[in-house]
Amino acid sequence: MxxxxxxxxxxxxxxxxxxxxxxxxxxxxxxxxxxxxxxxxxxxxxxxxxxxxxxxxxxxxxxxxxxxxxxxxxxxxxxxxxxxxxxxxxxxxxxxxxxxxxxxxxxxxxxxxxxxxxxxxxxxxxxxxxxxxxxxxxxxxxxxxxxxxxxxxxxxxxxxxxxxxxxxxxxxxxxxxxxxxxxxxxxxxxxxxxxxxxxxxxxxxxPPEFFRPALLAEKHELFCRLKKDISHQHGLHDCVTHDIDENTGNSLFTTQIGDSLSMNENRPALIVSSTSWTADEDFEMLLQAALMYDRRVAAILNEPDSIKNEIIWSEISKGKQFLYPRLLFIITGKGPQREKYEEQIKKLNLKRVAFRTMWLKAEDYPLLLGSADLGVCLHTSSSGLDLPMKVVDMFGCGLPVCAVSYSCIEELVKVEHNGLLFASSSELADELLMLFKRFPDECDALKLLRRGAKESGASANxxxxxxxxxxxxxxxxxxxxxx
Incomplete structure (x- = not known):
């Protein structure tokens, strides 16, 4: 050659x-x-x-x-x-x-x-x-x-x-x-x-060589750098803000004691979706799925509608283990519809789901993917003939994916191996409930997809x-x- x-x-x-x-x-x-x-x-x-x-x-x-x-x-x-x-x-x-x-x-x-x-x-x-x-x-x-x-x-x-x-x-x-x-x-x-x-x-x-699973130390450093972005973005107070202490060297997801680092047991599940905020990505589908997850978990736990967020936060701080975790969606990207959807997020009044929108440095984006628990892809393709680069990057980081189903997506996403497909908000909500049940230790379906995503990423060059x-x-x- x-x-x-x-x-x-x-x-x-x-x-x-x-x-x-x-x-x-x-x-x-x-x-x-x-x-x-x-x-x-x-x-x-x-x-x-x-x-x-x-x-x-x-x-x-x-x-x-x-x-x-x-x-x-x-x-x-x-x-x-x-x-x-x-x-x-x-x-x-x-x-x-x-x-x-x-x-x-x-x-x-x-x-x-x-x-x-x-x-x-x-x-x-x-x-x-x-x-x-x-x-x-x-x-x-x-x-x-x-x-x-x-x-x-x-x-x-x-x-x-x-x-x-x-x-x-x-x-x-x-x-x-x-x-x-x-x-x-x-x-x-x-x-x-x-x-x-x-x-x-x-x-x-x-994915190029800099897309890979993140080490624990890299996760801790990233989450500490993003602490302010995660804590009080747009003045929101939700199910994750009360767990963040900006005056310590710990993060929402990690704790450092001396030279020892560990993942927090009661951390929320971290879901990442990168978007260009354009018409070929239906962000409304993700918002509705988040709302369904929130309501279905409340129904499963037999919680009355009048329950106060403060009760949930105090129980979490005491170490109570829920059957289903809180979800934190970090949405990265720039685009024309971003402000529109940020306004919708503010009005959702979710108890167990939080959203953050941000634009990351090129070097931090692979670290975020390598630190997350699940990726969500909303790309539908105007032609039905292209594949989302964001999913390729996620697999490079060993991150399993839930992606919108369309004509050629299965050239990339292998169902029940490295990801799942969905065609509606309800299907995505079902997948979130199935994947994150008994998170983080006993969610076998999610662990199986992660292994498949790592295999897909390792074989790609x-x-x-x-x-x-x-x-x-x-x-x-x-x-x-x-x-």
Whole structure:
């Protein structure tokens, strides 16, 4: 493989350095797959890598610290969050502004690359601008198909809208002009081949090496750092706030005595869900499941509706063991619907369930997944053909998952091995009750799924998969373009 790549490098035009450009018309810090591409291009293909993307969130430190990776941050010309009345007017204007800025970067600002690797979606204006740059700079063009852009636009406008049809035509036309393609599922590979005339190589998302189960000391340090975020967020007082003493070196989940660390017996079960707070993730389903769990546990324990939260808190502080634990949901991510759902959370009046929303540093997110008891994925896919990267990361950390069921999710989630699927709030509530009964010591079903998740994470390796599937494609298109 190494000798083959050396031969490809020798076929490049005289005086041209081995170089790749990664293009993301979005927040690069929230594009983990493209960050991993950049790392592999630098580490495994020994290329200089130029990243053209928007800023906003910091990428992982491994990307920032790599001397062969160069980040070129574009600025938003038209801001997000315009009123709905201006949405349709702003779409073409925003696309034109993005096209001009992106064209400047890919044609002039960055050094001429041997290959462009482009995240799709968004398709407009990304595919058009990069194709023009490839003509001008005689570079190879690879599209990494994460989903279909026209289906995402169709969530807000409807599939029959004229703009969606125009978007579909552009995505299909310019998508077919690429020199190579990667995609995230076999279902998407089949769709591209049968209906788009595009031959794509499947490169499943895999967690990089920094997604792994957290050590006890790492859990303790993380929970101590997050203590303020967990204790009184948005002025909430619920079933976890009374257990947090900000003046000690202990956390809600861990206790340190001298050099000895231990997990708290009466800790809540920690459930993590990462979301972009967009229309393709039904957060209402999770809120309703939490409410059902709360009410069903009260009914199981024959508690009157008038019971005071203070009684529950005092009993927990005395060490009373409940059949079902308190649940703490930590929801990570940024997006347009976050404030809407935060307002709904405040009105729920839950006794045994608490929610916290936060945005974590890139280095803390894997630690949170590696410290949690369960992951929840609300991703439904606008096309039904992509897979949620967040679940891949969870498996890398040995974290079992409850995920919304849709057409190709079973390419990733193996039911009763590394996770469970649900199609309604009631099903999710049933799964929470089943998994967390007699938590933390006697919940055998949860322990079985955790073993399966660890096996899935241990067998997954981004570097290996990238070298087997992406690198040969990159070598091929560079060699063909150089002749």
């Amino acid at each position: 190494v000798m083959k790549f050396v031969m490809v490098q020798k076929t490049m035009k005289k005086g041209k350095r081995g170089r790749a450009a990664v293009v993301v018309l979005g927040d690069f810090g929230r594009s983990p797959r493209m960050q991993y591409h950049a790392l592999s291009l630098a580490r495994q293909a020994s290329l200089e890598v130029d990243i053209v993307a928007y800023g906003g969130s910091d990428p992982h430190g491994a990307v920032l610290d790599n001397p062969s990776i160069h980040l070129h941050t574009m600025k938003e010309v038209i801001p997000h969050g315009l009123p709905r009345i201006f949405y349709l007017l702003a779409l073409p204007l925003k696309a034109l502004a993005q096209f001009l800025v992106l064209l400047w970067y890919v044609c002039i600002r960055i050094p001429s690359p041997d290959v462009f690797i482009v995240q799709n979606p968004p398709s407009i204006p990304t595919l058009i601008a990069v194709k023009w740059a490839c003509w001008l700079r005689r570079s190879a063009f690879i599209i990494d198909w994460h989903n279909f852009g026209y289906t995402l636009l169709g969530l807000s406008l409807g599939r029959s809208h004229a703009l969606v049809k125009t978007y579909y035509w552009c995505e299909r036309h310019f998508g077919s002009m690429a020199d190579g393609a990667l995609c995230v599922t076999k279902a998407m590979q089949h769709e591209l081949a049968q209906n788009w005339g595009i031959r794509a190589v499947v490169l499943y998302d895999q 981004w570097a290996f998969e990238w070298q087997q599937h992406a690198l040969p494609l990159i070598e091929k298109v560079i060699a063909e373009k150089s002749h």
